[in-house]
Amino acid sequence: MLNLPKKENKLLLILMIYSLTNIILTSFYLNSYFNYFKIIFWFLFLFSNFYPLTFNMKAKKEVKITLIISLIFIFLYFTSGFIWGFTKSPYNHSLFSLIQNILENLIPILGIEMMRYQLINHNRHNKKTLIFITILIFLTDINMKTIFTPNKTILFHNIGSTFLPLLFRHSLLSYLSLNTNYYSPLIIRIIDEIIILILPVLPNNNWYIKGSLEIIKVMLIYFLFKYFILSRKRKKKKYLFTYIIFLGIAILMVFFKMGLFQYESIAIISNSMTPTFERGDLVIYKKEAPISNQDIIVYQREKRIIVHRVINQNNNYYITKGDANKSLDQNKVSAKDIKGVYQFHLKYLGFPAIWLKEFLDKEAS
Amino acid sequence: MHDKLIVIIVFLITILTMTVGYSTFATDLKIDGNAEIIGEWNVRIADIKPISVPTGCDAGTPTFTDTELNFAAQLNKPGDEIIYEVTIENAGTIDARLQTVVFLEEPEGTEAINYETTSLAETLDVGEKTTFNIIVTYLDVKEPPVKTTKTLTGIIEYVQK
Numbered sequence: 426m427l428n429l430p431k432k433e434n435k436l437l438l439i440l441m442i443y444s445l446t447n448i449i450l451t452s453f454y455l456n457s458y459f460n461y462f463k464i465i466f467w468f469l470f471l472f473s474n475f476y477p478l479t480f481n482m483k484a485k486k487e488v489k490i491t492l493i494i495s496l497i498f499i500f501l502y503f504t505s506g507f508i509w510g511f512t513k514s515p516y517n518h519s520l521f522s523l524i525q526n527i528l529e530n531l532i533p534i535l536g537i538e539m540m541r542y543q544l545i546n547h548n549r550h551n552k553k554t555l556i557f558i559t560i561l562i563f564l565t566d567i568n569m570k571t572i573f574t575p576n577k578t579i580l581f582h583n584i585g586s587t588f589l590p591l592l593f594r595h596s597l598l599s600y601l602s603l604n605t606n607y608y609s610p611l612i613i614r615i616i617d618e619i620i621i622l623i624l625p626v627l628p629n630n631n632w633y634i635k636g637s638l639e640i641i642k643v644m645l646i647y648f649l650f651k652y653f654i655l656s657r658k659r660k661k662k663k664y665l666f667t668y669i670i671f672l673g674i675a676i677l678m679v680f681f682k683m684g685l686f687q688y689e690s691i692a693i694i695s696n697s698m699t700p701t702f703e704r705g706d707l708v709i710y711k712k713e714a715p716i717s718n719q720d721i722i723v724y725q726r727e728k729r730i731i732v733h734r735v736i737n738q739n740n741n742y743y744i745t746k747g748d749a750n751k752s753l754d755q756n757k758v759s760a761k762d763i764k765g766v767y768q769f770h771l772k773y774l775g776f777p778a779i780w781l782k783e784f785l786d787k788e789a790s
Numbered sequence: 791m792h793d794k795l796i797v798i799i800v801f802l803i804t805i806l807t808m809t810v811g812y813s814t815f816a817t818d819l820k821i822d823g824n825a826e827i828i829g830e831w832n833v834r835i836a837d838i839k840p841i842s843v844p845t846g847c848d849a850g851t852p853t854f855t856d857t858e859l860n861f862a863a864q865l866n867k868p869g870d871e872i873i874y875e876v877t878i879e880n881a882g883t884i885d886a887r888l889q890t891v892v893f894l895e896e897p898e899g900t901e902a903i904n905y906e907t908t909s910l911a912e913t914l915d916v917g918e919k920t921t922f923n924i925i926v927t928y929l930d931v932k933e934p935p936v937k938t939t940k941t942l943t944g945i946i947e948y949v950q951k
Contacts, residue, residue, distance in 0.1 A: 515831075515950045517887065570916075571883055585808045593804075633812035637805055644801050671798045675805045682809050692813055778813040 433547040436540055437558070439470075444564040452569040460529055467536030490654060491609040495616040498642050505638070506628030508685070514627050526622045534614045537562060538598070542607035545599055555599065563595040577785045586632035590639035597643045601650065613646070637679040644672055687711055689765065691723060691730055692775030694782070697747030698732060707774035708732055710765035716743065721767035724758045732767065832882030833914060833948040835859050841923070842873035849874070865903070865928035872926045878910070878946070879919040886914045890947035899940025902931045907944070914948060 443466065450462075516526055541562055548554040572583040598610040621627065630638070652665050680686065693706045701721070702708060710723045710732075721734050722745065733745040733754060742757040834856035840849030846866035852874060853860050863872045880886050893907050904927045911920035924942070 515884075517889070517949050522887075581811050585811060589804055589808070593801075633808060637808055640801065640804060640808075647797075667795070667798065671802055675802060678805060678809055682812055690813065775813075777810040781810060 433544060436544055437561075440540060440544070440558070440561050440565075444561045447565050447567075448569055451567070451571075463533050464529055467533045470536045471532070471539070487605050487654065488608045488612065490649075491612045492616075494646055494649060495613050498646075499616055499620055502638065503624070503628060505630060505634070506626070509631075509634065510629040511626040512629040514621075514625055516622050518625060523623065527619055530618050530622065531615065533565075534611065534618065537565060538602070538607050538611045538614065541599060541610065542602045545602045549603055555603070559595050559599040562599070563592055566591055566595065581785070582632040586636040590636050590643070593640050593643040597647050600647060604650070609650075634679075634683055637682075641672075641676055641679060644675070648672060684712075687713075688768065691732065692778040693732060693770075694775075694779055695747075697749050698734070699749040701734075701748050702770040705773050705776040705779060707771040709768050709770065711768050712765040714766040716763070716766055722758070723764040723767065724762045725764060726756065726758075726762070730764065831884050831950070832856075833878065833880050833886050835876065836879040836881075836919060837877040838874055840872060841875045842871065844870045844872070846870070847872055861924075863926045865926065868902070868928050868930035870928045874924045874926070875921050876924060877919055877921045878914065878948075880914045880916055880948075883916055884950050885916055886948040886950060888912050888914070888946070889949045890945060893942060893944040896941040896943075900938055902929050902938075903927070903940040904929050905940075905942045910946065 446462070516522070541558065544558045545555060548558065567588065572580075572588050574580050574583065594613075598613065601609040601613075648668055652668070681688070681690070688709055688711055691708050691710065693702055693704055693708055696704050698721070708723070716722060716735060716738065718735055718737060721732060722743065723730060723732050724743075724745075725731075731745075731754075733747045735743050736746050736753060737744040741760045743760075743763070745754045745758055746752070747754070835854045835858070838852040838854050838859045838861060840852070840861075843849045844866070847870050848864040849872050850862040850864065852862075859876065861874055863874075865872065888910055891910055893905065895905050906925040906927070908923045908925075910922045911918075914920055
């Protein structure tokens, strides 16, 4: 260990130690100690012999494109608040705290991205090492105690909103470091992470919206760079069409689940509406549709969503009943509790959600 | 299988799994609310106890919840002083810093009672506790007081560091 032949191997060792320190300290709520350590560490690293700060004028085009793409995504992210609402930023916006928060993030970002560039480009032909480096850098960016919790539901949320998007993002940054330079990853990270600290309000997105939008953003940037910035003009663009199709499907799926369209879906967990549809089916319903007698409606009762047929209606209240139930539903349904009207159902497509729910409920008990 | 197809497949599986998970939780959680919980904010009062009670005085039995505390001190003669120690802890997962501390004595209360509070910690990182004292003193006044009570209200606000 003491006789490492190359500077890059020393860098790798430093990175391993740093990642391990992050995991240990954040696992034991020692974030504040790690924050001070992190700033001093990367400050010294940046101005040491390892990395002179230079700017390559040939990279001007990529810098411009990355800047534009990143700003567009930040703008789209912020405007999503007009759909789902805004919430006050949890960060302190006094001048001192702002400067402190920015420095605490900016200095490590600069250091990590330069280290990534150096390590990635000296191991560019070794795929396993590239993956290893990406994972190590990813581990420097996660807060173990915040993400990993005994509560399975919250764990799932954290994995979806933070863990997976971070993993995708670091894969993209490594890809960009390998194929361009360190400016593009730097710009992406600075714009993403610093601007969030500055904004006084943030979109009030739930875990699914936050995580899936982040992952889609990563894939879009990857797609743009791969097929329109990095590829040569005459080189055949393999899989371009496949990418567009699958990216489009994913975006539509996410937008559909977010409720942006007139139609939404719900998995059926009981057989109260047999034989019309059964447990495990996926019901598609239309929001804000007119309701007549014998229509099947989707409504909320306390924490549950129920899908039953309207038997009678009177003065904004509806009497409902499951087709397989012998008696009417006990409580009247008011108009404000109605989510939509059944349109059709897809057999068995609701089972994955049901299995996941049963698995988590079983673990919780 | 080609690397590029692997990227597409991993991406689709991730989005699909998250979508299924969202369908699962969306049926149990409040639809219109934000169900996201990333960090847990939990700065709370952990304890209040009298640490100095002169003979003849009664510090009562202070009570507290996460965000409120109550005490009723009974002082006997001028010079008596009861000291309560209040403990605040950060039981969440987010570091905190003190933003506001305001203590107000009841303007119409007796001038014979004086409140003092010691300073609070400026920062309260995750897992940390801090204490401060509330000192209730019966002042030596020239004339016996007409009114014999005075309340103290306070606001302590911690925000994310």
